Amino acid sequence: MKGWHGRLLNIDLTTGRSWPEALSADLLQNYLGGRGLGVRLLRDFYQLDPFDPEMPLVFAVGPLCGTAAPTAARLSVVSRSPLTGTIYDCSAGGRFAWRLKAAGFDALKIVGRSSAPVALGITPQGGEFLPADQLWGRRITETVQALETKGSVAAIGPAGENRVLYANIMMGEGNSVGRGGLGAVMGAKNLKALVVDGQLKTSIVDQQRFTEARQDVIRLFKASPVIYGDLGIANYGTPALVDLMAQRRMAPTENFRKTVFADADQYSGPAIRKAFQPKNHGCYGCPIQCKKSLQDGTPLPEYETVNHFGALNGINDLRSIVNSNNLCNQLGMDTISAAASISAWGEARGRFPRAEEIGALLQEIAARQGDGDQLAEGAKRLTQKLGKPQLSMSVKGLELPAYDPRGAYGMALAYATSNRGGCHLRAYPISHEILRKPVATDRFDFAGKARIVKIAEDCNASIDSLVACKFSFFGASLEEYAELLSAATGVEYSPQALKTIGERIYLTERYYNQQLGFSCQDDLLPERFFTEAGSSGDGIEVPPIDRSRFEAELQKYYRIRGLDSQGRFIQADFLEQQP
Numbered sequence: 208m209k210g211w212h213g214r215l216l217n218i219d220l221t222t223g224r225s226w227p228e229a230l231s232a233d234l235l236q237n238y239l240g241g242r243g244l245g246v247r248l249l250r251d252f253y254q255l256d257p258f259d260p261e262m263p264l265v266f267a268v269g270p271l272c273g274t275a276a277p278t279a280a281r282l283s284v285v286s287r288s289p290l291t292g293t294i295y296d297c298s299a300g301g302r303f304a305w306r307l308k309a310a311g312f313d314a315l316k317i318v319g320r321s322s323a324p325v326a327l328g329i330t331p332q333g334g335e336f337l338p339a340d341q342l343w344g345r346r347i348t349e350t351v352q353a354l355e356t357k358g359s360v361a362a363i364g365p366a367g368e369n370r371v372l373y374a375n376i377m378m379g380e381g382n383s384v385g386r387g388g389l390g391a392v393m394g395a396k397n398l399k400a401l402v403v404d405g406q407l408k409t410s411i412v413d414q415q416r417f418t419e420a421r422q423d424v425i426r427l428f429k430a431s432p433v434i435y436g437d438l439g440i441a442n443y444g445t446p447a448l449v450d451l452m453a454q455r456r457m458a459p460t461e462n463f464r465k466t467v468f469a470d471a472d473q474y475s476g477p478a479i480r481k482a483f484q485p486k487n488h489g490c491y492g493c494p495i496q497c498k499k500s501l502q503d504g505t506p507l508p509e510y511e512t513v514n515h516f517g518a519l520n521g522i523n524d525l526r527s528i529v530n531s532n533n534l535c536n537q538l539g540m541d542t543i544s545a546a547a548s549i550s551a552w553g554e555a556r557g558r559f560p561r562a563e564e565i566g567a568l569l570q571e572i573a574a575r576q577g578d579g580d581q582l583a584e585g586a587k588r589l590t591q592k593l594g595k596p597q598l599s600m601s602v603k604g605l606e607l608p609a610y611d612p613r614g615a616y617g618m619a620l621a622y623a624t625s626n627r628g629g630c631h632l633r634a635y636p637i638s639h640e641i642l643r644k645p646v647a648t649d650r651f652d653f654a655g656k657a658r659i660v661k662i663a664e665d666c667n668a669s670i671d672s673l674v675a676c677k678f679s680f681f682g683a684s685l686e687e688y689a690e691l692l693s694a695a696t697g698v699e700y701s702p703q704a705l706k707t708i709g710e711r712i713y714l715t716e717r718y719y720n721q722q723l724g725f726s727c728q729d730d731l732l733p734e735r736f737f738t739e740a741g742s743s744g745d746g747i748e749v750p751p752i753d754r755s756r757f758e759a760e761l762q763k764y765y766r767i768r769g770l771d772s773q774g775r776f777i778q779a780d781f782l783e784q785q786p
Contacts (some may be wrong), residue, residue, distance in 0.1 A: 440497040551590050611741055
């Protein structure tokens with residue numbers, strides 16, 4: 208088998224056993240790896256509680272990891288989210304993914320709960336159980352430094368140990384498996400960290416074809432203004448979006464009460480460059496290098512983080528925002544959910560926190576002390592407890608990121624239909640509605656958005672299973688990545704074949720969620736977006752979303768998906784028909 212190793216490493220933390228298992232060629236070819244493979248491996252377990260010891264935590268790489276395919280040194284972590292209750296996946300780049308593939312495994316499946324804090328050492332020979340009592344309670348950098356001589360590290364911080372419902376798993380290079388709380392799942396298993404090392408090579412079938420396909424991808428990257436333009440992400444990172452979202456009047460401000468923040472220029476891409484003269488860096492082997500860091504290597508915040516610790520909480524202090532990002536990374540928790548929970552709390556109590564108060568709040572959240580204990584539950588549970596559930600700006604319990612849906616109706620629909628909740632990356636229609644020149648669709652119109660969202664969800668499910676970075680597709684397309692995959696594996700894949708695989712993965716996730724009790728009532732936006740206008744001005748009107756048009760497009764989406772008018776599967780035996 209080329210591209211894949213065809214091996215899964217099982218780990219049972221309760222018994223202290225590890226053993227390899229063969230993965231069939233059919234399984235890998237039908238689900239690829241990453242998100243798809245992880246979702247498939249949960250078939251017999253998805254109904255378990257997220258904190259049930261037998262709920263698997265799956266780390267899965269893709270068939271292009273370990274090759275020279277651009278942006279493919281990534282993995283997905285898959286389980287059930289304690290924050291949303293949905294089936295959940297999240298991806299991250301870095302050496303950890305590359306070394307897991309080089310250890311000879313396509314995936315790890317971790318079950319059980321250790322009786323004492325433990326770390327796992329992964330090598331081509333299997334799993335080694337390492338005592339981690341002395342690491343429990345430590346922040347991410349300390350944990351990584353204690354283990355990095357053994358290889359690449361993925362770890363949780365105090366937030367994961369204390370089961371903060373949006374705790375992250377952090378990679379040693381600063382990347383995060385963010386959103387959804389998979390760090391809390393890891394903490395519930397008493398698993399502090401994994402460290403992996405390996406030197407096995409990933410074989411490919413046709414080197415010349417692969418090289419030519421790679422050259423095509425790089426050429427398209429260089430031609431992309433979003434990637435390499437003067438204001439592109441290679442130059443400014445994702446905070447390049449700050450000014451663009453402000454111009455479009457869709458920057459979430461003060462818990463989404465407004466859509467413009469007058470002081471956004473204080474933390475824009477150019478402002479960050481002026482203040483810090485940052486270094487460029489990126490995921491292992493990535494040619495884009497979209498991430499920015501201080502001279503000492505401390506990662507600087509991404510767009511979502513600067514907006515949410517900025518506008519969403521009414522804060523214009525760049526150094527406070529950078530400090531908040533660093534604290535979340537060290538404590539091991541998601542910046543979007545943390546900031547959004549604080550913002551909902553701020554509106555509920557009638558006062559948003561001051562910049563100087565945020566650091567202490569974040570530490571209270573990670574320790575589950577004081578006000579932080581409620582904030583650690585996420586915005587939905589917090590506002591319900593406060594008797595103001597309407598102030599939770601979330602879908603399926605996942606706090607919304609930094610694109611106000613009143614400013615882009617494709618994004619509004621995509622938030623609602625996302626299997627993991629309020630996520631911009633499942634379909635990312637912003638690429639159609641905002642970033643393309645000329646703009647491909649009217650952002651204040653639902654016409655055609657159901658089909659765009661459906662196709663994008665399928666494409667992105669296959670991208671997440673390859674596992675490649677979404678930013679690659681600001682330049683390249685599934686056509687080029689299908690060529691890379693075919694050259695690597697010797698199995699012919701077309702773009703349509705990848706979309707079909709993506710559709711299978713998306714529908715499997717929706718089926719799981721439906722069996723877990725999710726329904727069309729969960730495919731909705733918060734009421735605010737239907738009843739309150741955004742911040743109009745500069746010749747742009749931002750009205751409330753027309754509920755009837757939203758509901759009509761949602762019905763169209765269901766029909767395109769082959770679902771009934773309630774968003775349910777017409778075929779009761781859907782899962783039994785899947786490979």
